[in-house]
Amino acid sequence: xxxxxxxxxxxxxxxxxxxxxxxxxxxxxxxxxxxxxxxxxxxxxxxxxxxxxxxxxxxxxxxxxxxxxxxxxxxxxxxxxxxxxxxxxxxxxxxxxxxxxxxxxxxxxxxxxxxxxxxxxxxxxxxxxxxxxxxxxxxxxxxxxxxxxxx
Numbered sequence: 001x002x003x004x005x006x007x008x009x010x011x012x013x014x015x016x017x018x019x020x021x022x023x024x025x026x027x028x029x030x031x032x033x034x035x036x037x038x039x040x041x042x043x044x045x046x047x048x049x050x051x052x053x054x055x056x057x058x059x060x061x062x063x064x065x066x067x068x069x070x071x072x073x074x075x076x077x078x079x080x081x082x083x084x085x086x087x088x089x090x091x092x093x094x095x096x097x098x099x100x101x102x103x104x105x106x107x108x109x110x111x112x113x114x115x116x117x118x119x120x121x122x123x124x125x126x127x128x129x130x131x132x133x134x135x136x137x138x139x140x141x142x143x144x145x146x147x148x149x150x151x
Contacts, residue, residue, distance in 0.1 A: 007033025008050040018064035024076030062135040086115035
């Protein structure tokens, strides 16, 4: 990975992407360089990311996370940047989802699967499609066979 030092993710750009006001390319460009140094695989530290927080809270819905899956599936957002984005989103106190609701529970599950593929499912086209289906329909079709890298 080539780091572009000095760049800073703006949380408002992510909100605008979720709302359909920003493209996946614009989101990807905003994320480039957010991580300031390489880290060991599977380990992240919030001290290593530069983020401009929003001045307000934003409720993340399952349809919003599905937009991220679509951006990855289309190639507009890399898996590496998706991981950075999800880490920053989880570390933020501005992005919220209520796990006591069905929609919020789907957000939490999908963010976990997408943000930690090294301990969950490999993020190949089949798994991404199943995660998207779960986000939209609420039906979890992931199986133990999806854990295999060569699907």
